Amino acid sequence: MALTDLPDLITRRLEDIAATVAQPFADTTIRLGVTGLSRAGKTVFITGLVANLLDRGRMPQLAASGRIQAAWLQPQPDDTIPRFDVEAHLAALTGDAPHWPESTRAVSELRLSFRMKPAGWLGSLTGSQTLHLDIVDYPGEWLLDLALLDKSYADWCEDTFARMARRPEGADFLAMARAEDGALPLAEPRAQALAAVFTQYLHAARAAGWSDCTPGRFLLPGELAGSPVLTFAPLPMPASHGRGSLWHEMDRRYEAYKARVVKPFFRTHFARIDRQVVLVDVLGAIHAGPQALEDLRQTMAEILMAFRPGRNGFLSEILMGKRVEKVLFAATKADHLHHSQHPALTAITEALVREARDRAAFSGAEVAALSLAAIRATVEDRVERDGQVLDAVRGRLAATGKPAVMYPGELPGDPARLLAPARQGADRWLDADFALMAFAPARMTLRPGEGPPHIRLDRAAEFLIGDRL
Ligand SMILES: Nc1nc2c(ncn2[C@@H]2O[C@H](COP(=O)(O)OP(=O)(O)OP(=O)(O)O)[C@@H](O)[C@H]2O)c(=O)[nH]1
């Protein structure tokens, strides 16, 4: 070997080494599951998060921020799923007449990619790494169906009637169902009439603020509208129900709904999830009263049951042994409260999902809770009331556009003060009233490199993906 060949050889060796070392750093993908009931704040969360990951000027708590060389949006990996329209949502939030994005009616997906400067001395050998963050948005109503997977038709009927008895919106359907004899042969017009009145009830119940309104697709049927999988309703169980009976057919359609509608959705979108954020509109439920809070607690418990490990956990089966590594429970819309009340909101959120979390046993997963606002619509202020100075927030009302100052009430430091009366079925809060105003997003002038204002979105991002950046 001639001496002149030496530098080349060394370079090549180094390239070999670099290639070998680079192997473990080949493109990595994180799938972030954004879970939450309807109106919990999923779409706003994804929009705020993506905007603030693209422009990280307001993300001081995201430690790896400085290593991000570039962040950009890519076509989503699943060819058959529409793209999450982050630009349209962002335009709605940051335009001249800022407004919240529409309620979600279908699934969409987004891929955000990062080019990272590798940490440590290996950096000089390996060059930059690429990390993809995949996020799926879907209508919150559909999440409710997770709770059906464990339930037979008879169980679901029993639960639904018990719930309906506590809800005034259920009166019409209850009367109709009680007059029905499920042992009689199926007559399609009857099945359709029952499903129609039951669907009306679900719409009314959702509008009244109840969390559990299954089956979720009855509220947002899409192209399934009118098909047999959406033409069933709960019935009182008849003494006998042979083949061809109304009960038998309703049971069959219910099972078809689970197998053909619910399972494929979760199989496609929840499998492969590495990180999970569970968004909960705790303030909204507190405002709606003790029964709404208890309904939210039970609904979250039922939904999160699907995540429990083992033979019966549908999700653990589709996750195929892969574990969700981190789970963040987040109370959304925290900008309705002065920051002095955020610890109380977080404590209530933790207590609210405690049972769900224990039963779901996110075994091995790192779990955390916090209060956040993905888009901050208010600024802090103080008001004087009855000679007392109170910590309040100020914003622009969504309905009228007029400025308003809100003091929502004092959240108790001990969550049991709310959760105990809720469990006991109280009609209203005894010692306090919780006001809530719907604020429109604030008009913003964003400086280059800055995303929209938020509260603790950077902490949420640090917990969820910081270790992989
Ligand atoms: N003040 C404030 N309001 C918020 C925030 N996030 C959500 N909201 C309010 O909550 C509503 C629902 O938020 P979305 O993000 O659309 O909720 P979602 O979970 O996507 O709801 P679905 O699409 O119906 O499942 C919004 O229209 C806002 O009124 C926030 O950070 N601050």
Ligand SMILES: [Mg+2]
């Ligand atoms: Mg949405």
